[in-house]
Amino acid sequence: xxxxxxxxARRNITCQTVASSGPLLxxxxxxxxxxxxxxxxxxxxxxxxxxxxxAKNYDFKTWEKFMEKEDQGKFQYDVLRATNEVxxxxxxxxxxxxxxxxxxxxxxxHYHLRNVDGMDFDNLTExxxxxxxxxxxxxxxxSKIKPRSKAYSTFEWKTSQLFTNKTVKFTIPGPVTIRxxxxxxxYGEERKLEYLExxxxxxxxxxxxxxxxxCKCVQVDEPxxxxxxxxxxxxxxxxxxxxxxxxxxxxxxxxxxxCGYPLKLDQLDYPKAEIQAYHKIAKAIDDxxxxxxxxxxxxxxxxxxxxxxxxxxxxxILGLVHVSSTKIETQEQIExxxxxxxxxxxxxxxxxxxxxxxxxxxxxxxxxxxxAMVNATQAVNQRLLKKRKNEESPAAAKSAKGKKK
Numbered sequence: 001x002x003x004x005x006x007x008x009a010r011r012n013i014t015c016q017t018v019a020s021s022g023p024l025l026x027x028x029x030x031x032x033x034x035x036x037x038x039x040x041x042x043x044x045x046x047x048x049x050x051x052x053x054x055a056k057n058y059d060f061k062t063w064e065k066f067m068e069k070e071d072q073g074k075f076q077y078d079v080l081r082a083t084n085e086v087x088x089x090x091x092x093x094x095x096x097x098x099x100x101x102x103x104x105x106x107x108x109x110h111y112h113l114r115n116v117d118g119m120d121f122d123n124l125t126e127x128x129x130x131x132x133x134x135x136x137x138x139x140x141x142x143s144k145i146k147p148r149s150k151a152y153s154t155f156e157w158k159t160s161q162l163f164t165n166k167t168v169k170f171t172i173p174g175p176v177t178i179r180x181x182x183x184x185x186x187y188g189e190e191r192k193l194e195y196l197e198x199x200x201x202x203x204x205x206x207x208x209x210x211x212x213x214x215c216k217c218v219q220v221d222e223p224x225x226x227x228x229x230x231x232x233x234x235x236x237x238x239x240x241x242x243x244x245x246x247x248x249x250x251x252x253x254x255x256x257x258x259c260g261y262p263l264k265l266d267q268l269d270y271p272k273a274e275i276q277a278y279h280k281i282a283k284a285i286d287d288x289x290x291x292x293x294x295x296x297x298x299x300x301x302x303x304x305x306x307x308x309x310x311x312x313x314x315x316x317i318l319g320l321v322h323v324s325s326t327k328i329e330t331q332e333q334i335e336x337x338x339x340x341x342x343x344x345x346x347x348x349x350x351x352x353x354x355x356x357x358x359x360x361x362x363x364x365x366x367x368x369x370x371x372a373m374v375n376a377t378q379a380v381n382q383r384l385l386k387k388r389k390n391e392e393s394p395a396a397a398k399s400a401k402g403k404k405k
Contacts, residue, residue, distance in 0.1 A: 022381025031357030032101030125183035319355030334376035
């Protein structure tokens with residue numbers, strides 16, 4: 001296995017504790033399925049049978065109905081119990097950088113919007129999203145988007161971090177993706193930049209409070225960067241920079257960019273981003289000094305290898321587990337892909353992950369998929385360490401020989 005010359009990562013953020021023995025680390029992207037005792041309505045629980053999970057008929061009003069009737073003491077206990085289970089499962093699998101599974105959330109976007117001013121979840125509006133790939137009744141912006149006086153994220157992250165000595169990263173939706181996923185009757189197209197900046201201000205408040213209380217890794221989810229590469233280059237990255245305003249160098253700043261989520265498991269004909277989308281935005285992302293790591297899908301369809309060589313400074317979080325397929329990847333398949341990608345990027349700038357959130361899959365499949373991913377990563381790490389030891393041995397022997405003279 002040949003690797004390119006090592007180039008330094010933009011910043012070397014050290015995780016609190018890692019399981020991997022070697023340069024390659026593992027992580028997950030965000031969501032996990034909710035256990036049966038936690039009845040939070042979400043995109044993935046419309047069917048009793050996990051084989052028929054379908055996001056298209058989600059009713060946004062069920063959240064309020066659920067919260068109104070739920071005993072809050074029991075609810076908070078169940079959330080903590082589920083979070084502990086998710087983190088323990090990741091720990092047992094050998095994941096290095098974890099998430100809380102987004103257990104509290106109905107989905108990765110709208111939960112944040114329930115914690116800002118200006119959003120209406122009662123009076124929904126018909127809305128097209130993802131390049132007119134989906135049409136649905138959506139929550140609606142009816143007044144200026146404003147952050148509330150107190151951040152909600154910090155409590156959630158702090159309680160999650162209590163369950164492990166490893167790093168728990170916090171995930172939050174990005175402004176451009178939010179705008180594409182809700183209706184707007186207040187700003188309009190002519191004020192879209194103001195709208196996006198207002199959304200960025202709400203996200204920045206959350207991130208700064210997280211950092212203040214010790215969070216070392218934050219991931220902003222911007223999947224529509226791949227759907228709208230021209231808009232990403234025109235204003236999307238500038239808006240993302242505002243999300244990370246005043247975030248210090250001690251924090252790893254990540255952006256997750258996936259290519260499309262199906263409505264149900266094993267669906268093949270769902271709308272995806274164009275195959276060259278990553279290539280169109282890669283250089284701009286690599287040049288952005290406020291992005292330390294970018295999460296890219298590679299499992300549902302392989303990217304051209306030269307894509308990874310376009311990143312000269314930025315770490316790549318490489319998706320090697322298909323999150324909407326019931327087929328279990330083999331360790332050998334994942335190992336081979338890691339080795340191929342390592343011909344383009346040094347291992348110090350590569351992390352191994354699933355393509356996206358895991359909420360669509362049943363737990364037994366998640367366990368099998370993550371175990372194959374971790375085993376593959378550890379196997380490649382062992383080979384990398386052996387290779388380095390062999391390369392260092394002649395130099396050490398030569399040095400010792402020189403001292404004897």
